[in-house]
Amino acid sequence: MAKVDTSLVAHLPLFAGFKTEDLEEILREARSARYPKNSAIFEQGADAHGFFLLLHGHVRAAKTTPTGEQIVVRYVAPGETFGLAMALGLTQYPATATAVDDSVVLIWPTAAWPRLVERFPSLASGTLQTVGARLQESHTRILEMSTQQVEQRVAHALLRLAKQSGKKLDHGIEIDFPISRQDIAQMTGTTLHTVSRILSGWEQQGLVESGRQRIILRDPHRIVTLAERNPDSGPA
Amino acid sequence: MAKVDTSLVAHLPLFAGFKTEDLEEILREARSARYPKNSAIFEQGADAHGFFLLLHGHVRAAKTTPTGEQIVVRYVAPGETFGLAMALGLTQYPATATAVDDSVVLIWPTAAWPRLVERFPSLASGTLQTVGARLQESHTRILEMSTQQVEQRVAHALLRLAKQSGKKLDHGIEIDFPISRQDIAQMTGTTLHTVSRILSGWEQQGLVESGRQRIILRDPHRIVTLAERNPDSGPA
DNA sequence: CGCCCGTTTTGCGCTATCGCAAACTGTCCG
DNA sequence: CGGACAGTTTGCGATAGCGCAAAACGGGCG
Structure with a gap:
């Protein structure tokens, strides 16, 4: 079990205000693991054996219907936690997590959570804020799906991805991990065909x-305009 | 400021395992208030001055877009908390809460939250689970909006409402508060016209x-079938 | 008791988007 | 270097559901 350096995580909001020795105590409970590109980290419905912090790479969390359709719940960027099932009162993962790039994670065993929360109550409040933020995002997404057309939703999705995982180039912003038309369709509630068009x-x-599997936003500003554009304003 | 009886809340999951005196200490920080039918409890964007526990009645939480369209985030049933903005790290309410029936609530001032979680850390874990459950619901809703047709979504929505706030009648299950076609449309991402049809x-x-503003499910079982029906199974 | 207003119903044309099918293309592998 | 394949593009017909408009309805209030 490799020792984990506190410097990797000390700057994260979740751990803000922790003393180095506390951090060490927390990290002592975790192990790290590497997942190659396109490998599964956990499957929807499997027993939640641990929770994760992404150090490197990118992870896609997706939910599958009984009939096999999928949606992308979110993309996880380095520094974010995922697989928090047990903290939310679940015993099984509600979604499937896949590394979309070679990724490195920290894993805490499920059993460590109650102990950690008791010892460091601020972990619970911190996680509450994280989850709260995700809840807001979900509501925003529902709002968009209810009121906007596909083109606007795709625009919003790309802008969000760019903000979260955009790499600045001199000629635009590149989304910094492989993402297909299909993935974007599953984020916006449409089909890969429509996204492609x-x-x-x-x-x-x-x-x-x-x-x-590659997208560069060349003109983010005009895309913002598109995203906010009232469907019936202006001619075609 | 009326004294609040612990028996009103002692059975709630959030307060499970609390001693009576602890409960009293918590309730001492709250005040109760009554909101008549159709009155606003708080507005989206307003400073989050407190968080709420619904004792009686029903509350609708709705989110409005800049262009004025609304969606119903959820209906709050007695025993549920709402307006937790500050616990989630927000300073303003992300949605508008309206009493859809004469309602009675407990209100804790925002400032009480940090004190309460410090004194009773299990409040944070409990709230985390509550919020986690809501996050799951949101994801389910996104999944439905992405993969199902309107009729199925409406079926699901009504079944959920019936489960949460259904009153058993001998000839079916009645949704126990006033709800319009428009409301259902705003829960399912469609128009009141389509819901009416x-x-x-x-x-x-x-x-x-x-x-x-009244709906009785006469044949819940067949509605379940409808909700699960694969769109292309069977003839028209 | 009758009026008024919010809610619901229904018709009809329109179109954004899907669904299927087929062709195309860039990459990785042998 | 030449497949083979996953991902992408594009055309075309079908349609679910929207948007608008108008009428019917039902309850509460003066």
Whole structure:
């Protein structure tokens, strides 16, 4: 079991205000693991054996229906926690987590959570805020799906991804992990076909540059305009 | 400031395991208030001055877009908390809360939260579970909006309402508060017109009985079938 | 008791988006 | 270097559900 350096996590909001020795105590309970690109981290419905902190890479959390359709719940960026099932009172993971890039995580065993929370109550409050933020995002997403057209939703999704995991280039912002049309469709409640058509259109207008599992926002500002555009304002 | 009887809240999951005197200490920080039908409890964007526990009645939490469209985030039933903004790290309410029936609530001032969690850490864990459950519901809702047709979504919504706030009648289950077609549309991401058409159809088939802001599920079992029905199974 | 207003119902044309199918393409592997 | 394949593009017909408009309804209040 590798020793984990506190410097890796000390700057995270969740651990803000912790003393180095406390951090060490917390990290002592965790082990680290590496997941190669496209490998499963845990499966929806499996017993929640632990909770995770992503150190490197990118992870997709997806939910599957009984009939096999999938949606992407979220993409996890480095520094974020995931697989918190047990803290939320579940015994099984409600979604499947997959590494979309070579990824490194810290894993705490489920059993460690009650102990840690008792010892460090602020962990619970901190996690509460994290989960609260995710709840807000979910509500925003529901609002968007209820009131906006597909093009606007895709615009919002890309902007969010760019903000969370965008790499600045001189000619735009690149989303810093492999993401397919299908993935975007599953984030926005549409089909890969429609996403493809939209991106093709945007590409022609110079808004984006994209290829196989790769998207660069060339003109973020105009995409913001698109995202906020009232559907019936202005001509075609 | 009225004294609040612990027996009102002692049975709630959030307070399970609390000693009577602890409960009294917690309740001492709260005051109760009554909101008549259709009155606002707090507005989206207003400073979060407190958090709430619903004792009697029913409350609708709704989110409004900049352009004025609304969605219903959820209906709050007696025994549930709402307006937890500050516990989630927000300083303003992310939604508007309205009493849809004459309602009675307990209100804790925002400032009491840090004190209470410090004194009773299990409040944080308990709230975490509550919020976690809501997050799951949100994800389920997103999944439904992404993969199901309107009729199925309406079926699911009504079943959920019936489960949460259904009153058993000998000829079915009645949703125990006033709810309009528009409300249901805002819960399922559609229009009141479509909801009206669907309910009309169901009424003819004897699945429901409904009227002005009133819905009775006459045949819950068949509605469950509808909700689970694969869109392309069976003829029209 | 009758009026008024919010709610519900219903018709009809429209279109955004899906669904299917087929062709295309960039990458990785052998 | 040449598949083979996953991912992408694109065309085209079908349709669920929207948007608008108007009428019917039902309850509460003066």
